[in-house]
Amino acid sequence: MTVAQQFHEGALTLEQWQHVEALARSLSPVQARWISGYFAGLDAGLLRGGAAEPAPEASPAGRTLTILYGTETGNARDLGKALAAAAAERGLAPRLFDMADYKVRQLKDEEDLLVIVSTYGEGDPPQPAIGFFEFLEGRRAPQLPNLRYSVLALGDSTYEKYCEAGKRIDRRLQELGAARLDERIDCDLDYEESAAAWSGGLVDKLAAESAERSADIVRLFPTAAAAPTTTPAYDKRNPFAAPVLESIRITGRHSTKDTRHIELDLTGSGLAYEPGDALGVVAANNPAVVARLLDATGLDGGASVSVKGGSLSLAEALERRVEITIASPRFVDQWAKLSGAAALERLKGEAAAAERHAFLQGHHVVDIVRLFPVSGLDPEILLAGLRPLQPRLYSIASSLAAGAEEAHLTVAPVRYSLHGEERGGVASLQLAERVKPGDTLPVYIQPNPHFKLPKNDVPIIMIGAGTGVAPYRGFLQEREATGQGGRSWLFFGERNSRSDFLYQTEWQDWLKSGVLGRMDVAFSRDRSAKVYVQHHMLEQAKDLYAWLEDGAHVYVCGDANALAPDVHETLIRVVAEQGGKPREAAEDYVRQLGAGHRYQRDVY
Amino acid sequence: MTDIIDRSADLSQPLDRLGPDERLKYDSDYLRGTIDTGLLDRISGGVRFEENKLMKFHGIYQQDDRDIRDERRRQKLEPAYTFMVRVRMPGGVCTPEQWLKIDELARLYGGDTLRLTTRQTFQFHWVLKEDIRPTIQGLHEVLLDTVAACGDDSRGVMSTADPDDSALHAEVAALAKSLSDHVIPKTGAYHEIWYGKERVATSEDEEPFYGRTYMPRKFKIGFVIPPSNDIDVYTQDLGLIVVSGPDGIEGFNVAIGGGMGRSDQDPATYPRLADVIGYVPKDRLVATADAVMSVQRDYGNRVDRSRARFKYTIDDKGLDFIKAEIERRLGAPLEPARPFEFTSNGDVVGWRENADGSFNLTLFILSGRVSNRPGKTMMDGLRDIAKVHRGKFRLTPNQNLIVADIPAGERPRIEAILAAHGIGEDGASALRRNAIACVALPTCPLAMAEAERYLPDFATKVEAILAENGLIEEPITMRISGCPNGCSRPYVAEIALTGRAPGKYTLWLGGGFHGERLNRPVLDNAGEAAILATLAETLGNYARERSPGEHFGDFLHRSGFFEAGPDSAAGDAVLVRAEAPTRA
Ligand code: SRM
Ligand SMILES: Cc1cc2nc3c(=O)[nH]c(=O)nc-3n(C[C@H](O)[C@H](O)[C@H](O)COP(=O)(O)OP(=O)(O)OC[C@H]3O[C@@H](n4cnc5c(N)ncnc54)[C@H](O)[C@@H]3O)c2cc1C
Numbered sequence A: 001m002t003v004a005q006q007f008h009e010g011a012l013t014l015e016q017w018q019h020v021e022a023l024a025r026s027l028s029p030v031q032a033r034w035i036s037g038y039f040a041g042l043d044a045g046l047l048r049g050g051a052a053e054p055a056p057e058a059s060p061a062g063r064t065l066t067i068l069y070g071t072e073t074g075n076a077r078d079l080g081k082a083l084a085a086a087a088a089e090r091g092l093a094p095r096l097f098d099m100a101d102y103k104v105r106q107l108k109d110e111e112d113l114l115v116i117v118s119t120y121g122e123g124d125p126p127q128p129a130i131g132f133f134e135f136l137e138g139r140r141a142p143q144l145p146n147l148r149y150s151v152l153a154l155g156d157s158t159y160e161k162y163c164e165a166g167k168r169i170d171r172r173l174q175e176l177g178a179a180r181l182d183e184r185i186d187c188d189l190d191y192e193e194s195a196a197a198w199s200g201g202l203v204d205k206l207a208a209e210s211a212e213r214s215a216d217i218v219r220l221f222p223t224a225a226a227a228p229t230t231t232p233a234y235d236k237r238n239p240f241a242a243p244v245l246e247s248i249r250i251t252g253r254h255s256t257k258d259t260r261h262i263e264l265d266l267t268g269s270g271l272a273y274e275p276g277d278a279l280g281v282v283a284a285n286n287p288a289v290v291a292r293l294l295d296a297t298g299l300d301g302g303a304s305v306s307v308k309g310g311s312l313s314l315a316e317a318l319e320r321r322v323e324i325t326i327a328s329p330r331f332v333d334q335w336a337k338l339s340g341a342a343a344l345e346r347l348k349g350e351a352a353a354a355e356r357h358a359f360l361q362g363h364h365v366v367d368i369v370r371l372f373p374v375s376g377l378d379p380e381i382l383l384a385g386l387r388p389l390q391p392r393l394y395s396i397a398s399s400l401a402a403g404a405e406e407a408h409l410t411v412a413p414v415r416y417s418l419h420g421e422e423r424g425g426v427a428s429l430q431l432a433e434r435v436k437p438g439d440t441l442p443v444y445i446q447p448n449p450h451f452k453l454p455k456n457d458v459p460i461i462m463i464g465a466g467t468g469v470a471p472y473r474g475f476l477q478e479r480e481a482t483g484q485g486g487r488s489w490l491f492f493g494e495r496n497s498r499s500d501f502l503y504q505t506e507w508q509d510w511l512k513s514g515v516l517g518r519m520d521v522a523f524s525r526d527r528s529a530k531v532y533v534q535h536h537m538l539e540q541a542k543d544l545y546a547w548l549e550d551g552a553h554v555y556v557c558g559d560a561n562a563l564a565p566d567v568h569e570t571l572i573r574v575v576a577e578q579g580g581k582p583r584e585a586a587e588d589y590v591r592q593l594g595a596g597h598r599y600q601r602d603v604y
Numbered sequence B: 001m002t003d004i005i006d007r008s009a010d011l012s013q014p015l016d017r018l019g020p021d022e023r024l025k026y027d028s029d030y031l032r033g034t035i036d037t038g039l040l041d042r043i044s045g046g047v048r049f050e051e052n053k054l055m056k057f058h059g060i061y062q063q064d065d066r067d068i069r070d071e072r073r074r075q076k077l078e079p080a081y082t083f084m085v086r087v088r089m090p091g092g093v094c095t096p097e098q099w100l101k102i103d104e105l106a107r108l109y110g111g112d113t114l115r116l117t118t119r120q121t122f123q124f125h126w127v128l129k130e131d132i133r134p135t136i137q138g139l140h141e142v143l144l145d146t147v148a149a150c151g152d153d154s155r156g157v158m159s160t161a162d163p164d165d166s167a168l169h170a171e172v173a174a175l176a177k178s179l180s181d182h183v184i185p186k187t188g189a190y191h192e193i194w195y196g197k198e199r200v201a202t203s204e205d206e207e208p209f210y211g212r213t214y215m216p217r218k219f220k221i222g223f224v225i226p227p228s229n230d231i232d233v234y235t236q237d238l239g240l241i242v243v244s245g246p247d248g249i250e251g252f253n254v255a256i257g258g259g260m261g262r263s264d265q266d267p268a269t270y271p272r273l274a275d276v277i278g279y280v281p282k283d284r285l286v287a288t289a290d291a292v293m294s295v296q297r298d299y300g301n302r303v304d305r306s307r308a309r310f311k312y313t314i315d316d317k318g319l320d321f322i323k324a325e326i327e328r329r330l331g332a333p334l335e336p337a338r339p340f341e342f343t344s345n346g347d348v349v350g351w352r353e354n355a356d357g358s359f360n361l362t363l364f365i366l367s368g369r370v371s372n373r374p375g376k377t378m379m380d381g382l383r384d385i386a387k388v389h390r391g392k393f394r395l396t397p398n399q400n401l402i403v404a405d406i407p408a409g410e411r412p413r414i415e416a417i418l419a420a421h422g423i424g425e426d427g428a429s430a431l432r433r434n435a436i437a438c439v440a441l442p443t444c445p446l447a448m449a450e451a452e453r454y455l456p457d458f459a460t461k462v463e464a465i466l467a468e469n470g471l472i473e474e475p476i477t478m479r480i481s482g483c484p485n486g487c488s489r490p491y492v493a494e495i496a497l498t499g500r501a502p503g504k505y506t507l508w509l510g511g512g513f514h515g516e517r518l519n520r521p522v523l524d525n526a527g528e529a530a531i532l533a534t535l536a537e538t539l540g541n542y543a544r545e546r547s548p549g550e551h552f553g554d555f556l557h558r559s560g561f562f563e564a565g566p567d568s569a570a571g572d573a574v575l576v577r578a579e580a581p582t583r584a
């Protein structure tokens, strides 16, 4: 097979092909080898963003470099891509994989491995990475004496099992005899700097090693790779100010819930999403809560502070830049120092993790400030102790195919009282109470490749409770608009049928038109029948299993603690009973569903 | 004779020539349809169109809270469906035990409220679909049901609530009960669907009288004991005017073809007073009912439901023909009517001593609404009375309540309970005590304007006018309906409002004080101000110019108010019928 044919199959334009051919003719064998490595890295790292790869490519350094990320909301992916680009730029030939797509058999052949993984639930891996973890931590994992690696663990220090997934990989690779290229780092939500430092360090180290062998070549194209940017005009750091078209409570009177339906106008933003994706909302704190904190600290909101270079008023910084409700361990450490309070000192360090976690549940920033007053506080010190304000994600409850350039959200306001004060969630209350139709809201699209409709006529089983039903509204809007799609079955759960049957009339219409084939509802607080979705799944076990056997895709969306585990357990039961399988076989069946992307979860 | 009679719209025609409801009834397998599966469907709190129609025959109506209908639509929620469940209670007689059960069910499933109706029974509102069965099974425990409380069949049978002669009342009430039992549908559907009874395979016709298509429309029977015309006998499809002697009932004057319902759009619909066609002895009662009902069953209009009531059958076929047909089916001519006289269609509120020295207490209950309000815990109070009372309760056609047969010694205890719960006449004027308002909003799907919720307010304003004119103790019948259907029997009232649109009513004046004469429309589509202005004027004239003992309605006719035509303030009036007929 000639070079020309290969490239033609790669579907280059004639012009591109001529450039490449000309360049190829001008190259020395060494240069040619370098170029191939360069393109491999460029390809894997920047264009494909983690599609499955053939056999490892040799880098100039002679050792293969693989970057693995495990992600749910995309942070690890972004870091992975950046790392791959940086590595490629330095002449390395990294291959970038999502753990979800990585062929675990390749692990034994890996030489240098950089892992970026986030943590969910009780120190669990991101959903899509579960298969990888099961293999790595399982008996079938190979010894890895030749492997060098380093782990970047993404996490949120307000969770008890901080960065646990990363820690698990680090621990396990040690057990398997691999050697650390560099110490693991655990990154909190403000991971940018520390992550950059980790990446930079490793890239320097590896580049240096390879440089010893191919120093001359590296200088050939010093500034070769200006990474082709795939990022949209608007993103997390540059959100689009979307006009709010509608914001309405969709739970009826006497409901114990207060669920909101919000419609945002994306016209002109160029933002595109697919059903299953989430919308990132760049939230701002409630000015009243800011005032409360200012009052507690005795600081002047007008005081000008400088954050990330720019200077703005303290009040503004507290409103837009940092989390001022939930406190992080870092804040405890800092406040312990500032206040010298023994009670806080006790909470420092790994040993006190559990106790600290419990304390932080019941004591938010303002509570700590009130309990342990600090006089003459420097506003910038205060800010330094607080975590950057994180955008919040909301499953998109609409489909662009339905016509309008809009994104709809289904939001459950978080409200609670603490220390005798009514308090609530930053974003959900902003959405429910502070933004009105006509206002704008900074948003971006958070793609979720692991929660997607299957090809045309594959049956789908959608399971959701409460706001977990949101993406299914998008699914059905899509199927209705495109006229495509196979059988569909929705399990929905909430509290009261009269008031909490979210989007009731729309499901009814879809049932009539056949866009939705079947629906089972479970209302846990109706006087007549207190049931949950899993009860209906068991009632319908026979059909459910038949659908699975017919290749149906299963979706689960909603509460990570209340819903997901029970549904998962129920699926296994259904398979065991109906398939006449022993427990392990049933578990494996469900695991295979996951591996085959037929069991997709979007839980929070 | 029949050859000159037009049979093109009645039962003699093939099904496909008749209206859709006839097909629906025919195909319903004697009122079963798909009701049982509809009850299980969880995707909606309501039932399908056909199921709703069939459930009416079982005494159940699907409704929704109209106050929040639009709000729910915007919330992408279906209407707040609930069900109205109407009890079958012939003659309105109810035991304390039954009262307690009904009270309990209302608190469990009926939104903590009960509604006494103009046909002497209870209605539960706000019943959720899944609570209908428990409600009906609860009623079953005290031997009550809801069979044919609605639907194209014979409805609840009425009887005068409080005649002086309580022995006579007992006899008539017993007849009302047995006649009701006789005329209701016999299908096993009710027992199967609501009590969960197994269907018994039967070859013989499930409905010997009704057949598969039941009546063309609702059919209403009522007994009245003169001189009280509390049931408004002239508004019944079949009115039975009790003729009694020293040893009780001797027979009945038979009145046929009464009805109130009309619709504003359709001039071919109108209220009609019943015609007295003769007398039958007591032992011919059931035969007479069968004969009359079968004539309507066979000749009633089954093509156009708006013309399907008996009153139109009579006007279409001619009274003579209908009477002859009835006599033919009775196998004997009717005897000439016996003399009788009515004095009023209202209730006498308060204590009244019976011949046997016991007492009847008639409690004024504004538009029949029983519930607890701050300072007036009527629902609790009546429950307390039911706990100690050893006589009966009687629901009156004016939506009031009689605690009957209270031994003299018990009177203080009852009075104490009433006082404790703030139940009393609370100085209500004579007008208010006998005023009737239908349910209307928010539950009635047909309501065009408020009625029950408007009555207190409107009555207060009319009372002000009465007070100005020194008429506050003058009994005047006033009735409000939220739409022209006339559930409050407005067209025989001296003052009546029927709803046209929110805040807009047709004002009717001049009905007969004891229900003997239809009133006339005076203002159409009028707001409160115009209505009150007209009342101020006419009541003012009445106060000044009436002759002793003359009733308001009679006065308007004598004083030539109608001949003079409605005055300027009245705007354009529409006449319901050229001539408002009068009955002695
Ligand atoms: C509860 C009651 C009024 C009240 O405040 O007490 C009532 C309430 C309703 N009536 Fe009535 N009618 C009630 C006595 C009457 C009367 C008075 C009477 O029968 O003495 C009449 C006038 C007499 C007559 O039948 O002509 C009456 C004539 C109607 C009509 C008009 C019938 C017609 O021939 O045009 C309708 C509408 C219909 O049937 O299509 C109707 C329909 C209704 C419905 C069921 C509305 C519907 O069809 O969905 C109302 C339920 C409202 C609610 O939320 O409860 N109701 N209705 C009365 C129950 C009586 C009972 O216990 O059975
Ligand atoms: C992929 C994804 C999709 C999502 N989709 C949706 C969706 O479709 N709809 C939706 O409503 N949400 C959705 N969420 C959740 C959403 O992103 C937010 O987490 C949620 O709205 C809360 O954010 P908030 O800013 O309002 O609350 P925050 O400001 O984050 O406050 C929440 C925190 O408050 C604290 N807290 C809560 N209750 C108490 C208490 N009683 N005492 C003390 N502290 C307490 C807890 O620390 C809790 O973590 C999704 C999340 C993810 C990850």
Ligand SMILES: Cc1cc2nc3c(=O)[nH]c(=O)nc-3n(C[C@H](O)[C@H](O)[C@H](O)COP(=O)(O)O)c2cc1C
Binding pocket: A070, A071, A072, A073, A074, A075, A076, A077, A117, A118, A119, A120, A121, A122, A123, A124, A126, A154, A155, A156, A157, A159, A160, A161, A162, A163, A164, A189, A560, A603, A604
């Ligand atoms: C539902 C949910 C649960 C989480 N649980 C944990 C946890 O238990 N421990 C932790 O350290 N971080 C936890 N996090 C924080 C994430 O790991 C953190 O947001 C990370 O940046 C996400 O990276 P990703 O976008 O690559 O998935 C959780 C986040 C979410 C949304």
Ligand code: SF4
Binding pocket: B438, B439, B440, B441, B444, B445, B446, B447, B448, B451, B481, B482, B483, B484, B485, B486, B487, B488
């Ligand atoms: S009169 Fe009209 S509004 Fe009133 S209850 Fe009857 S149908 Fe409803």
